[in-house]
Amino acid sequence: MDKSRDHRPYTEKGALVVSGRKRPSRVLITGGTGSFGKTMLCDLLDRGVEEVRVLSRDEEKQDALRNDLRDERVRCYIGDVRDRDAVGRAVRGVDAIFHAAALKQVPSCEFFPQEAVKTNVLGSENIIRSAIDAGVKSVVCLSTDKAVFPVNVMGMSKALMEKTAQAAARTLGSDGDTIISTVRYGNVMYSRGSAIPLFVRQIQTGKPITVTEPAMTRFLMPLSHSVDLVHHAFENANQGDLFIKKAPAATIADIVTAIKELFGVPDHPVEVIGWRHAEKLFETLASAQELRNAQEMDDYYRIVLDVRDLNYKPYFSEGKAKTKRYEDYHSHNADRLDVAGVRQLLLTLPEIRSGLGICSLAA
Numbered sequence: 001m002d003k004s005r006d007h008r009p010y011t012e013k014g015a016l017v018v019s020g021r022k023r024p025s026r027v028l029i030t031g032g033t034g035s036f037g038k039t040m041l042c043d044l045l046d047r048g049v050e051e052v053r054v055l056s057r058d059e060e061k062q063d064a065l066r067n068d069l070r071d072e073r074v075r076c077y078i079g080d081v082r083d084r085d086a087v088g089r090a091v092r093g094v095d096a097i098f099h100a101a102a103l104k105q106v107p108s109c110e111f112f113p114q115e116a117v118k119t120n121v122l123g124s125e126n127i128i129r130s131a132i133d134a135g136v137k138s139v140v141c142l143s144t145d146k147a148v149f150p151v152n153v154m155g156m157s158k159a160l161m162e163k164t165a166q167a168a169a170r171t172l173g174s175d176g177d178t179i180i181s182t183v184r185y186g187n188v189m190y191s192r193g194s195a196i197p198l199f200v201r202q203i204q205t206g207k208p209i210t211v212t213e214p215a216m217t218r219f220l221m222p223l224s225h226s227v228d229l230v231h232h233a234f235e236n237a238n239q240g241d242l243f244i245k246k247a248p249a250a251t252i253a254d255i256v257t258a259i260k261e262l263f264g265v266p267d268h269p270v271e272v273i274g275w276r277h278a279e280k281l282f283e284t285l286a287s288a289q290e291l292r293n294a295q296e297m298d299d300y301y302r303i304v305l306d307v308r309d310l311n312y313k314p315y316f317s318e319g320k321a322k323t324k325r326y327e328d329y330h331s332h333n334a335d336r337l338d339v340a341g342v343r344q345l346l347l348t349l350p351e352i353r354s355g356l357g358i359c360s361l362a363a
Contacts, residue, residue: 021138021235024095025050030081030127031101033061035191036142039223040098040230045071055079055090056101081123087130096138098230099127102158105193106146109154110277120157121164128168132178140233141165142226143184143242145219145283145331148290152278162242166305169240173307181237183229184244186219186283186331190351195252199259200355208271209260214253217282217331221247222348232300240305244285249331250342258342262356284330291326301329 027044029037032054044052055077056062062076079086081101091097102120103109109116124141131139143162146155162182169180190196195211202209229245237243260268286294286301295302327333337345346352 023047023049024137024234026053026094026096027051028053028055028090028094028097030055030090030097030099032056032076033058033065034100035188035223036100036226038065040100040227041065041074042069043227045069045073049073051075051094053077053090053094055081055087080119081126082118084126084130087126088134091127091130091134091136093134094136096234097127097131097136097140098234099124099139099141101127102142102161104144104154106152106154106279107277109157110152113153113157116153116157117160120154121160124161125164128165128180131180132168132172132176136178138179138234138237139165139181140230140237141180141182142230143182145184145186145285146280147184148284148287148328151280166240166242169305170307172239174239176239179237179239181233181240182242183226183233184242184285185221185226185229186247186249186285187221188226189220189222189345190349191223196255196259196346196349197351199256200263200352203259203263203265203268204355208269209256210271210273211252211256212273212275212279213281214251214256214272215281216252216279217249217336218252218255219247219249219283219285219331219334220255220337220342220345221245222345229300232297236297236302238304240307242290242303242305244301244303244329246299246301247285247334248337248341248345249282249334250337254337254339254342258339258346261339262343262346262352282330282332284328285334286329288326288328291329 027049029040031037032041033056041052051073053075057080059078066076077090079090081087101123103116128139141161143158147158147162150156150159165180165182172178187194199209225245229243233243256270260266290303293304
């Protein structure tokens with residue numbers, strides 16, 4: 001991994017901004033009523049962004065969002081990323097797009113693969129092309145560890161989303177007006193539909209905790225860290241970069257034990273239900289091949305875009321005779337949290353603190 005090559009400084013109207021890109025005035029969040037979208041929305045409002053647009057299909061969730069925030073800087077757009085016209089209306093006049101809209105549930109994507117393709121691949125193409133046409137300065141696309149060595153439709157469609165973004169970036173080149181980048185992360189803790197809130201609900205309702213395979217490992221990332229990752233990409237991306245935030249991992253068994261201990265029910269029953277469709281024993285955030293073309297940036301990896309064209313022959317003799325060997329970066333070889341470590345991380349989550357009646361981190 002090459003640490004020597006720093007990111008290209010951002011220049012706006014002749015002004016060199018060494019510390020990062022200028023804060024955007026208007027931002028569009030696709031899938032903005034989801035777990036990530038709402039967290040990013042509140043973060044942007046706290047940072048003083050002039051306008052945040054939310055594009056999603058769910059008018060009920062948009063109405064709840066408006067009533068909850070009551071902030072005139074929030075603009076809600078009803079529309080689907082599959083609809084190029086709806087996307088075109090939403091992107092007009094924004095400086096940056098954080099593209100989070102996706103079908104994310106592994107089992108549902110397995111049963112309805114074409115729907116996953118329409119949203120995760122074709123919808124992403126609509127976002128990227130509309131952004132280029134509208135002169136948006138930056139597009140950050142959100143991906144998942146399931147896109148690496150994918151074995152399920154959700155991961156395959158997200159891998160194609162990454163390739164769609166990279167292909168557009170490669171065509172635009174370093175002089176393109178729109179910078180297209182991607183971020184990739186593992187399980188976001190307490191996001192909608194994830195395992196941790198399910199385990200908590202099962203404890204609270206007196207039902208057995210259902211797990212698929214206790215030995216499975218997963219990366220663990222609080223929502224706030226996923227927001228940090230997207231900001232890091234916006235501030236540092238060269239054309240086509242893919243960013244990964246380093247994260248700890250844990251076994252499902254240790255996650256369950258930590259939750260039971262926190263809620264004071266160490267003997268709560270656990271039911272092993274077996275593997276779901278297309279699940280992995282562990283997830284991979286970066287392949288060895290990708291890490292050969294990566295730069296370490298403290299808590300992040302930057303995977304640089306392969307900018308070669310289709311004429312491969314001239315590049316054949318330029319490769320290094322000896323290359324350092326890397327291994328995949330996955331949840332079985334990442335920093336492993338024990339039960340105490342998982343408990344500590346869980347206590348950083350507002351939802352867990354609320355469920356335990358804890359009012360602050362200091363408590």
